[in-house]
C-alpha cells in the first residue's frame with residue numbers, strides 16, 4: 016500500500032514540475048501552451064543526447080539550460096505575439112509547435128523506444144516495510160518537493176517573485192509601478208520551459224522515450240492546471256499530488272479505465288467548484 | 298524644470314482619436330489640476346504617458362527629457378508616479394505587498410513603508426490583509442501610498458475622489474494638503490471642485506480632447522472657480 020502511494024507521488028511529482036511551468040506561462044502570457052508536452056519530450060531527449068557525452072547529471076544540466084534558452088526564444092517569437100490574439104489561434108499555433116517538435120525528434124532519433132538508465136549513484140533500492148523501493152524514485156519525489164518549496168519561497172519572499180505574482184493578475188498596473196514586465200515575462204517563461212525540461216529528463220529513466228511521450232502527459236498536466244484553478248501554484252501542487260495518486264491507483268486496480276480517472280476527477284472538481292481547487296473568490 | 302510636459306499631443310486608441318493638440322506643463326513644486334467632464338480625455342492623458350493610448354503626434358517629456366518610446370514602466374522610472382482611476386489595487390497581494398510593488402523604481406527619497414503608514418495609519422493596521430479587501434477610501438489611500446513609495450518627483454492622481462463618501466473625500470483632501478505643504482508636486486485630475494480648490498494653484502480645462510481653458514487659482518474663490526470654469 017505505502018509503495019502504491021509512493022509511486023503515485025513519483026508520478027504526481029513529475030506532473031507537478033511539468034504543470035507548474037504551464038501555470039507560470041499562463042500567468043504571464045495568458046497563453047495555453049499545447050507545446051508544453053513537446054518541451055517535456057525535448058527535455059528528455061536533450062538530456063539523453065547530452066548524457067552520452069557528459070553522463071546523466073551533465074544531461075540534466077544541459078537539458079535544463081537548453082530548454083530555458085528555447086523558452087526565451089519561444090517567448091519572443093511565439094508567446095508574446097500570441098498574448099492578445101484569439102485563443103483558438105493560440106491553440107492551433109502551439110499545437111503546431113508540438114507537432115514540429117515531435118517531427119524533429121522523430122527525424123533525429125527515430126520512432127523507436129529509447130530507455131535511459133538510472134544513474135549508477137542512484138541505481139539501488141531501499142527497504143520500505145518488507146519491500147524494496149528504487150532510490151531513484153525517492154529522488155524524483157525529493158526533486159519535486161524541492162521545486163515546490165523553492166518556487167514558493169521565491170514567489171513569496173523575493174522581490175522578483177512579488178512582481179511575478181502581481182504581473183500574473185494585473186500586468187499593466189505592475190508595469191505602471193516601474194516593473195519591466197516584458198523582461199520579467201521572458202525570464203518566467205524560460206523558467207517554465209526549463210522546468211518542463213527538468214521534468215522530462217528526470218522522468219526519462221522511468222518511462223521509455225518516444226516522440227509521442229509528450230502528448231499523453233500533456234493531457235494530464237492540463238487536467239492538473241484546470242483542476243488546481245487556472246493560474247494557481249498551490250492548486251497545481253495539490254492537484255498534481257491527487258492526480259498522481261488517482262493515475263497510479265487506476266493503473267494498478269482499474270487498468271481498463273485508468274486514463275479516464277483523472278478526467279473524471281477534473282469534471283467532479285469543476286462541478287463542485289467551477290473555478291478549481293485553489294480559487295475561492297471570483 | 299518641468300516634470301511633465303505635453304506639446305501638441307495627439308493621442309488615439311487604435312483608430313479612435315481622443316486627444317487633439319494638447320499642450321500642458323507641470324513645473325517642479327507646482328500643483329496643477331485638470332478639470333473636465335466624463336469622457337473628455339483626462340484619463341487618456343495619463344494613458345498616453347504609459348503607452349496605453351498611442352501618441353500620434355506631438356511630444357511628451359518627463360523631467361525635462363523627451364521620451365522617444367513610451368513603455369508602461371517609463372513614467373514611473375522617470376519619477377512620475379500614477380494613482381490610476383479606479384485605484385487598481387493588485388488582487389491577491391497584501392497591503393504591504395502592494396506598497397513594496399510601488400517601490401519598484403528603486404528611487405531614494407523620504408518615502409518608505411513607515412512614512413506611508415504615518416500618513417495613512419489605517420494601512421499599518423491592515424498591512425497584512427489583502428488590499429482589495431479594504432473599503433474604497435482605504436484602497437485609495439493604499440493607491441496613493443503605493444505611488445509615494447516610488448519617491449516620485451510628480452504625483453499624478455486620476456479622479457481620487459470618485460465613488461467616495463464626502464467625509465472620506467475630506468480625509469483624503471487633508472492628506473493631499475499635507476503632501477502639498479511638504480512641497481510634493483501634484484497633477485490632480487478631478488471633477489470635485491472642492492478638492493481641486495483645496496489642492497491646486499493652476500488648472501487646465503479639457504473638453505472633447507482639447508485644452509479649452511487654463512488659468513491660475515490664485516484669488517479665485519471656490520464659487521467663482523465653479524462659475525468660471527464652465528464644465
Ligand SMILES: Nc1ncnc2c1ncn2[C@@H]1O[C@H](COP(=O)(O)OP(=O)(O)O)[C@@H](O)[C@H]1O
Nearest residue numbers: 310313315333334335336337338339340341342
Ligand atoms: N481603452 C480605450 N479604448 C478605446 N477608447 C477608449 C479607451 N479608453 C477611453 N476611451 C474613449 O476615449 C474617450 C476619452 O476617455 P477618457 O480619457 O477615459 O475620459 P475621462 O477620463 O475624461 O472621463 C472616451 O470617448 C472613451 O470612450
Ligand SMILES: [Mg+2]
Nearest residue numbers: 339340382456
Ligand atoms: Mg477618467
